Amino acid sequence: QKSKLLRKSVYKIDEKMKDKFPPKTTTNELSDELDYCQKVVDTVEKEESLREYPKVKEKLNYLKEIIADHHEHFQLSNDPDARIGHKTADSSFFGYKTHFAMNGERIITAAVITTGEKSDGKQLQTLIEKSRDTGMKIDTVIGDTAYSEKDNIQYANHKELQLISKLNPNITQGTRKKEDEFEFNKDACMYVCKAGHMAIQRARTGKKGMNNNQKNTYMFDIEKCKVCPMKDGCYKEGAKSKTYSVTIKSTEHKEHEAFQ
Structure with a gap:
């Protein structure tokens, strides 16, 4: 043109x-x-x-x-390994992420390189182990909300580490189905499916104060789901919507909440 x-x-x-x-x-x-x-x-x-x-x-x-x-x-x-990642709900990048661990003097003690769509929180344990392999003695780990996942809290308790990471109810409270297939992006406050597509809308469902717990429901672009190469077992042909829900349980992580 x-x-x-x-x-x-x-x-x-x-x-x-x-x-x-x-x-x-x-x-x-x-x-x-x-x-x-x-x-x-x-x-x-x-x-x-x-x-x-x-x-x-x-x-x-x-x-x-x-x-x-x-x-x-x-x-x-042309890079077959690069993937789409998100730093906000409205902006994206095509490439990779670098995840760093630093000591109190801001010396980098470990680094992990991942494709752009990977969750930050999943790299915590690797960063700690790599830092320890260099001879670092670790008793406290500080990170943002991405690192307060249940697995990381359990890992920190098992290793007798103090994890200072603010709880985010979207990723730490309640139970989730298909946890490995949908990862939470803490920058955009949205879930990303295994194909790298980010949810386009979020809504809270259920009534507050009732016996049943409320849920955060994330809605995905159905047009992308229809042609997605990973739709088997995820998208049902003919479905008019694709959602992913997270149950919010206020009783979860009481010890971490008290520490926080």
Whole structure:
């Protein structure tokens, strides 16, 4: 589209330029389209009298900018191991995460590299063990809400460690089904499925103060579920919605709540 707009602006000034542009692509390959667009840019830039016209210059710069952006993203998307991660509910990145452990003097004692969709909290035990392998003596571990999962609290108690990590009811209270398939992203406050898709909406269901516990229900984009390569056992064909619920139990983690 951008190359077409550039050619049109050139033709309005000099129709003879039609014979100088390269032949259009006949495939649907992004790489072929990028090569064609670059040839269009090169052709226009050779014409000094044309490239200085304001309308041509503007569209030329737009095309150059979009070529640069696509080359960058094209290189990233060729990485078969990278995955989509989220730092907020509205923003995402394509790549990897680095998880660090540091001592009181801010010296890095351990590092773990994961794909972008992995939960931070799942790396705590590995970071502790790696730090201990270097000779570190550990009695207290400090982390944000991502590290207050039930497994981490049990691990800390077993290893006689003091875990200082603020409880988050979304990830620490109550029981969850398919815990290994849906992981909580503490930055976006949303769950992410095993395919890396983040929930698009959250709602609290059930009445407060009743015998039955309330739940946080997370809703996923059904259009993504329909074509997901991991939908077997997760999405039922013909279903009009896909949700994942977390039961909130106020009685859980009393000892950690008291310590907190």
